[in-house]
Amino acid sequence: MTIEFLDGGRLWLLLVVAMLGAGYVAALRWRRRATVRFTQVDLLDRVAPSRPAWRRHVVAALQLAGLGLAVVAIARPVERTTERTESEGRILVLFDVSLSMMATDVEPDRLAAAKQAARDFVDQVDPSIEIGLVSFSGRVAVEVPPTLDRNALERGVEGLELAESTAIGDALDTGVDVLESLADDTADEDGDGDGADEGDGETDGAEDDELAPGAIVLLSDGET
Template identity: 40%
Template sequence: MTFPEFRSPWWLLFAAVAVAVAAGYVLVQRWRHRNTLRFTNLALLEKVAPHRPGPKRHLPVALMVVGLLLLAVALAGPTAAQKVPRNRAIVVLVIDVSLSMQATDVTPSRIAVAQEAAKAFADDLTPGINLGLVAFSGTASVLVAPTTGREAVKRAIDHLQLSERTAPGEGIFAALGSIDTLAAVLGGSDQAPPAHIVLMSDGKQTVPESPDDPRGGYTAARLAHDKGVPVSTISFGTRHGTVAIENERIPVPVDDDGLREIARLGGGSFFTASSLDELRSVYDTLQEQIGYEITRGDASRTWLVAGSLFVSAAAGTGLALNRRIP
């Protein structure tokens, strides 16, 4: 159970009014009861008024006290966590287009499924976010600079071309460059707009040989982390994938370990997927993480409405039961 935070907590002292009303009512009732016993002929009272007021007579005051307590909370300005769409944020989708992506262990092929899921991600991403696209194999290219338009991104996804070798570091470096460029253009704030890189790959880095090389994946992930840009990775495919190269079947298993380490160093999340449904699920999770932020917003309206209803009910029941407003 979580308790609300308040913008003006001193207004909670208004609850003392509700406590005073309740205490005063109890004291008055005791005083009346004591005077009745002291000065009234009980035998005569039993004949004149055999039906004494029931517990319902206390209902208006009880409603009034609850209503005042609710109004005290409303006046204190309670806040609650709210999911708000991000604006001005930048997301760069970095997709592996090495030859291993033509493997058919994911039907009809890794690249075809990746394209379908990536386009769905582009469609579902919060409209105010700038989305860019980078493709990498042995080198990387910024196919679409981050923009709020989605059609250019989807067209570029449809026309991805496979090539030799795998250099995830180059993909991350290219994404960081496009983020820096757009951040400089947007300006207008002391803080750079929030950014996130989503890298999807299926194989082990082949260029350069070591991921810790100055242009390697681990080095790029560290740089992204230093810049405050999380790098989330998706390991897509299975360990049984193969591709035909010069009439020879070459194994192309996914590299979970390498991509997990890039995500760890980059301060992002690591995901695995081996089917279209799983890949869509991963993108849905990323959409929730990237597309929205949790902020604290005003939550006083509910308390104000409830308090007003209770006070109104107190007045109504007071007139109906006791012929007076409590």
Template identity: 40%
Template sequence: MIPEFENPERLWTLLLLPVLVIVYLVLLRLKGRVALRFTNTGVLNRVVGAQRRWTRHLAVAMSLASLVALGLAYANPLGTERQPRERATVVLVVDTSLSMSAEDVEPSRLEAAKAAAGTFVENLPDSFNVAVVALSGRPSIVVPPTTDRGVTQRAIAALELADGTAIGDSIDAALRAVDQAPPGEDDEEPAPAMVVLLSDGASTEGAAPDQAVSRAKGRDIPVFTIAYGTQNGFVDIDGQRENVAPDTATLERIAVETGGRSVDADDAESLATAYRQIGSVVGYEDVKKPITAQYAFAALGFAIVAALGAVMMAARWPR
């Protein structure tokens, strides 16, 4: 991975390294010519002592490595550090279609989903604004973004079954919810927003998800998806038994295209795990920070090794 630098224009100092290497090679060549003048190898041995060729090369190599590290440190390298977000807007989209009455997840898909969603919201930082959208044939914003966890929890607990599944329209509803988030303080950028969408079936109504996904991507709002339920889940509607397996392919595509993450959950335990995984991403962000000290420390280490090599060449060790 190529490191990033706060002052990349300072990397020009590294151009001096090839010059030093060339100078070193030239000096070696000149020294070799001088050595040829001594025909008595005993005399030559007394002149140059018992120093070893590898010691000299090691000292030079470590000196050059130290200079490289110093040159990189001079350009102020940047590293990535994960730290908790101070604020964000999270829109929780929960499927309330009739398929959520399936009991392949005890006590039912909807009840288990409500419990897991409540735990997820409770574990988010208090400073986060949380909105709730009910995913059905006619999606609605149940609660606009708020930091009042009591209001959010009551809204989740009150979710009820409804007809239809309109995933695309639900994403659009989530984007409208983001627009309702309270403004930040003066000169403060809008809080980053993200959508967490749980669905147990394929989209059956409304616009295709593709356009809504494009709008979310254009606004840099990632959609994290949870494909919920088992492949053998079923419900009885109008006297007919229908399979209600989750559309994992569509949900995965939504997550990938918007920069989110897709997770599968087929029981209450895996659903809780899915929310924890998403929470570990939603609650943190990658921040660029200077790591100049690390490069300076490396340069010091190389310099110490080079100095030891120089001492070994200069000292006359007893035989």
């Protein structure tokens, strides 16, 4: 099981958090150098009573930690299992996340209605069928590779966000590529154990028949 980020590009914001931390440390050092030396010790005690040094930094540390966690959260981390399991087939759901999906001609809007339609569809699919999720707008992203893990799929659907443009053709090409790649991997695994039948056309045909079927489901309003 691994942790992946659906919007990993946002993790660069952690650099901003690190820069804020470095700025805080630099400000502390500058403050020490610029401290005015008091000649009257009693006055110094009244103006700036001594207190544990670590207490002054707790608030800043908590704020930086909170910012770091917020950045990780908006990068949309998900748990994914890397262990391959047997399946009876694969389905890729291509999900339109273009800006037109914010239209409210259906309740509450097209995006929410499409998400619910995707959930209803997944609920009707046999648990032995792998389902993957691909989002498309101006760019295409494989949000969830074909998996039997319905929880991972639900998280992927829930985390979908809108963007500009609609690249339906690119999404279909990506869907076909994903299914073909998985089919090739399965064929390679099945063929590793027995090389005696190489060159036998009937055997090759039998292997093709044993490959799990694949299908693509397109959820789109057809607009940009």
